Amino acid sequence: MISRSGETLRGGPRPQLTVDELHQVRWFLGGMLTLIGVASALYIDAEAWWLVGLVVVTSLATTFFPALPARVPRLVQVLAFPLMAASFAADLWLRSELLPAMVRLDLMLLLYRALLYRQRRDDLQVIVLGLFLIVVAGVLSVSLTFAVQILAYTACALLFLLVLTLVETTPTPGTAIGAGTSAVPPWAARVQWPRLLRRVLAVAEWRVAALGVGLFLGVVAITALLFLVIPRFQLDNGMFLDRFITKKARTGFSDSIKFGDVSEIQQDNGVALHVDVSDPTQIPTAPYWRMLVLDLYEKGTFRISPALRVQRFATPRTGSIVYGNGRSRRDDTRWVVYLEAGVSRYLPLLGPYRQIRFAEAQTYQSGKDMALVALTNDPVTMTAYQVDSFDLSSGVRDLPGAFYGEETSARSLTADERQILRRVATDAAGAEPLSAAEFASRVGAWLRERHRYSLKPEIPAGGGDPLVRWADSRGAGHCELFAGSFVLLARVAGHRARVVTGFRGGSWNGFSNSFTIHNSDAHAWAEIFDRGSGVWLRADPLELPATAQTEKNATAGAGARRLDRSWAARLDSLRVFWYRRVVSFDEQAQAQTLKIVKELAQSSTQRLRERFSRGLTVLRTWIAQPLDGRKVLALLGAMTVAAGLTWGWRRLRGGLSRWRRGEGDRDDPTRQEAGRWLRRLQNGRGAEEPCPAVVPDLQRLRFGPRQTWPEPKLVFQEARRALKDQRRSRTSLARA
């Protein structure tokens, strides 16, 4: 048999993409890879916003207008690499930060690759550069976005490599990629993206596409499986990438708080922390997550005094476990807290704790008496820690000493302002001496009565201390003003008091079964020292404090009242899953998971065996019984069901077989086209007009086996002619 080489002797008529079209798809996918990779740079504090913007704009422009790279001057190609090398060296020398410099170099290389036509090795370089950015961003942010990005990037990269392979194996009649030349390659000369999309859709076969999607889901499943079974062992070397970048906190919970800082955090509805609780009934009705204790007040700012920092916080230590003052109880509840990046270096805690266990070694300072823990550096990634039982009943018991008195709040106040505060305190709580609890109750009620809560405070204009002016007014204010006023009033009344910042409240995520606290739950309140019990009492002027006993009893319904089943909660549950099962997955979790899988498999097998043996026993007993009418009916019924199942199975198998052979595939483009022509000819035909001669061929294309098809192109041309003839005859009839 003599035929032209490469000619299909027998086969389907589905079109194929030309080399130029494959190059266009390759170029488009390369641009998309660049964009996905660059998007991840937004999560890295590399101070390269302008570079990111430039790469995005350039990549978009050259991707959709592939003729543009031909206009780039030759000089750019010559000078690019020396300039990039010099820029990298200068960057490293001036800033002394390796990772940000590497990220910026990566962005410059991506920019260069987006500006010029790429050869195969350049395309591979784009893949590696983008992957570097995504992995670095993922390691530094530990964000759920990483999972989305890496999956999108993998799908895009695999498609890209597939197209590269197809380009290599497709004959290239004089078509060059165009790398290193200033001329516009033929494929880039005039790209019509809508037409290309239509061509790709025409070429694509839905079963192959479905298989591709299925295989990619298989990749995801295999990834999960490999992630589960890859052996883990702890080298305790810490996050190596962290050393090469300077960490920066991105929120307001720092050592000092000006008025408005907490309220600013409240504007953000992002998640601050997720909490997994082994016993949800232990969650208080109004949980107060303490982070910072602020004793010193100066010029409108509360901060930790240097003396308190020195005396109450221990020297920094590095380790995985922090021991607290909480008493050990039998019903220890485990609280696993996932603190989002940028919230604070002070860990949110409900109160005194027995011990805190970090997922990996951390350098920290423990204020054991104050029930506070501060990390040395602001974490740039999510920080996970497990608290083994909070002691919610005993309260914080650090002795106030010289702190928290009037002397730490009155330095910047004038004598008049002190006088005003004394007057206000007398108005609020009376002149007679009160216990701390009674004082807190009266002053809290008085503040709530005189001031309205608002995120837009109304501080009277004038000179002097703003807090004193507000306390003496009836203007609205936010939690910091309430708490600050309370502390100043308590101090002038002779009580030790302090401002505490953190979070109040939260909601129970019904999808992930975890407690979620948002930044909008940020709060400031006060604590007043009760000399009688030696305990710091929480004094929140914006809410009456509940006793510890009441909180414990009310917890059963608390979770239900705060149940969150919104779409945002669904998204949060994904994040919790990510933190629980991926980010915090360690040797112990791996062993537990494998153990659970093994037990599940064993128990399932056991159950199946038992069911089978029981069923067999029942069947034997039933057969052993004498034959009666019911038994005959049952047998007949069983036989009918068996026959029905056999018939159904044969039908199904036949259908599957036909589907696999592609018979009856109504989605075949040729069959669809034939159907369209049949409809057009049918609609255009009059009642007396003869059936066009092309109709049998069209019907064969529409319904017949593929092997018997005539040449579709010729048949469609004939159908077009027949339709024109029909229209012509109708027009002539109408004129007649």
Added chain:
Amino acid sequence: MSNVTAARRPFTWNAVLWSLVYPQRVHRVVPTIPGVVLVSLSIGIGLAAYNSSSNILFLTLSLLLASLVLSGVLSWLNLKRVSWRVVVPSVLRVGHDAMVGLHVRNRKTFLPTYGLRFTFFARSRRPDAEQRPESTLTARGEAVRAALARAAAGEIRGQVALPGRLEPQSVVQLDWVFRPTRRGCVRLELASVGSMFPFGFLRKDVGITDATDVVVWPATIDYQRLNRHRATRQNGDQRVARAGSGSDLFAVRPYQPGDSHRLIHWKASARTRQLLVRQFADETASGYHVWLEADRARWPREEQFELLVSLAATLCEDLFRAGRLLSVSIGAGAEIPVRRVHDLETVLNRLAVLEPTANDPAATRNGGGLGNVLRFAPDGSRGVVALVNGERLVSA
């Protein structure tokens, strides 16, 4: 016909798992540059993952490994139920293009096949000599390299790529065109079917064991006619056994459209119940007996010997076309009467594999008795001349 799915073994899970990690005997998997990059990336990320205990890196490592698995699955699917058949031409000739056909069939139900690359080899070999491996244990490096270079010089390698996509349930024909450079026996071999599909990480080659031995006839060459010699007719003792236009009955054959009705042999037709026509013997006996002496003493130079064989083959063909080739004697071999094309092909096949012999005892045996004997002699140090009765007829 070669088929990757032809060899079926009994199914065992162990065999499946083993086949996944270890290539089969004739299969070869070589990482490409992207493959090396991927493996290096995986190793680097794996080291970093263990160094930092970062689950992000473990996840990335898992994804890279899963991509490798996907690559293997797609590669397997691509080659699954693909078969091929090599169509070897019947005649090969030195200096003439030969076309080796390859029919590739995709018998999958809905999956197309992409990016196959077929590697062919044409290796010269001695037809009768057994090809044995030679020990290299004691050989020196230069000797091994020289042996490999000799082997490489004696083979022609070619690759044919499947252009684009091979649709399911369809067949495509590919052609490998090559030009033999040496006469003799050539082993045409479809050495492997390779593919870098789908992602180009690995180049997978499926080794094929099918090979076909084909004879390459000597080249046709231009020669110079020196003397217009007329072959003389012999007296009586020469019987010409070839169909012609004489008066002696030579044979009967089936009637063919266009034959004269006068030639129909009615008696034989009646007996056999089919029309037969008479063939008469050729009256002219003015042909040549070609006698080729291949002793090494006469043809010490290899190039000159090759020229001799080519000239002999060309003359034989030309004489046969002119109806003037009676027989051919090659060295000490028996005389081959040439009456049909098949006889000429036999001669050409013999010439294709002819090697110089130590001595030629036939020189004395065949010297007399025959008239119009066309013999060959060296013409200077490079040329060859054909002589008839001592008279120079042609030279090359």
